Amino acid sequence: MEGINKATAEIIAEMDQRLTLNPEGTRRIGNFGFIELEETWGDEATIINTARISSTNQRLRSRNDFSERDTDLLYQLLRDAHGTPFETVYFRYRFIAPIFVLRQWVKHRISSWNEFSMRYRKPISVAYIPDLEARSVDGFPVLDDQALGEYEALMKQLFAWYETQYQSACQRIDGAREQGALPAKSGGRDPYRGRARELLRNAMPVAAYSDVYWTVNFRSLMNFFQLRRKADAQYEIRQYADAAFALFTARLPLLARTMQRVLDENGRSSA
Numbered sequence: 001m002e003g004i005n006k007a008t009a010e011i012i013a014e015m016d017q018r019l020t021l022n023p024e025g026t027r028r029i030g031n032f033g034f035i036e037l038e039e040t041w042g043d044e045a046t047i048i049n050t051a052r053i054s055s056t057n058q059r060l061r062s063r064n065d066f067s068e069r070d071t072d073l074l075y076q077l078l079r080d081a082h083g084t085p086f087e088t089v090y091f092r093y094r095f096i097a098p099i100f101v102l103r104q105w106v107k108h109r110i111s112s113w114n115e116f117s118m119r120y121r122k123p124i125s126v127a128y129i130p131d132l133e134a135r136s137v138d139g140f141p142v143l144d145d146q147a148l149g150e151y152e153a154l155m156k157q158l159f160a161w162y163e164t165q166y167q168s169a170c171q172r173i174d175g176a177r178e179q180g181a182l183p184a185k186s187g188g189r190d191p192y193r194g195r196a197r198e199l200l201r202n203a204m205p206v207a208a209y210s211d212v213y214w215t216v217n218f219r220s221l222m223n224f225f226q227l228r229r230k231a232d233a234q235y236e237i238r239q240y241a242d243a244a245f246a247l248f249t250a251r252l253p254l255l256a257r258t259m260q261r262v263l264d265e266n267g268r269s270s271a
């Protein structure tokens, strides 16, 4: 990829490594997107055991001990909105997504975020490029090839402008240091370069990619799937939600089946 900076090259190398190390737990999305289900804490047995504290001291040692009765209880708890046992199982996803997707995702407040910072690093110098499917409604391309070409050129121009301005700011800072007009760098973050990055990032488009760790409990994850896998959710966040769902399903298939059953029933009763 031409014109990419160091931060971007490092992210590409790391993505390639994760795809090799964890092929079952990772997915590429769009021209630069990525998602990985990195870690999960707890499982179906955790939910049953925490729910049973109210009525018995019997506990499952693992989800391999599940009986039909436990499977039924899992379904009933979810169907009847016994919420808190479903808050005891956690997931940490890592995703690289356009900022406009993150703007929608971060609205899911019951979760924790850690995000790539353009205060401390240069931006990821790749923008989301919609493919033909993303550009089309009922097979009709609402943005034609010419518009797409101009869009791509505009994005490249923005990244190039950032780079030029940042280099120029760094040269002026270094020059002023050499002349003794600014204090010498004393290790750690350079406040002058940092301020330049803080301001220059304002010109970055919402199509630029960012990098996030998202930690979420199952109750909130289910809400996310319900809202962001629906047909009326925007195409791009839906792609991420579908991928997150597929990775979750591979990890906890019984919980995924139970959730889908409840969502389908809720959908039928509200239709």
Ligand SMILES: Cc1cc2nc3c(=O)[nH]c(=O)nc-3n(C[C@H](O)[C@H](O)[C@H](O)COP(=O)(O)OP(=O)(O)OC[C@H]3O[C@@H](n4cnc5c(N)ncnc54)[C@H](O)[C@@H]3O)c2cc1C
Residues within 6 Å of the ligand: 107, 108, 109, 110, 111, 220, 223, 227, 228, 232, 233, 234
């Ligand atoms: C198709 C679509 C279009 C949307 N359009 C817009 C839009 O135009 N503008 C916009 O701003 N947002 C929009 N949203 C975002 C939407 O309003 C929600 O903020 C988002 O979906 C997160 O859902 P949530 O609040 O259920 O999730 P979370 O924030 O994760 O909350 C989970 C649950 O916790 C409870 N909860 C959380 N916070 C509170 C609280 N303060 N008070 C009471 N209960 C709480 C609620 O039960 C909630 O469902 C859109 C969402 C979708 C799916």
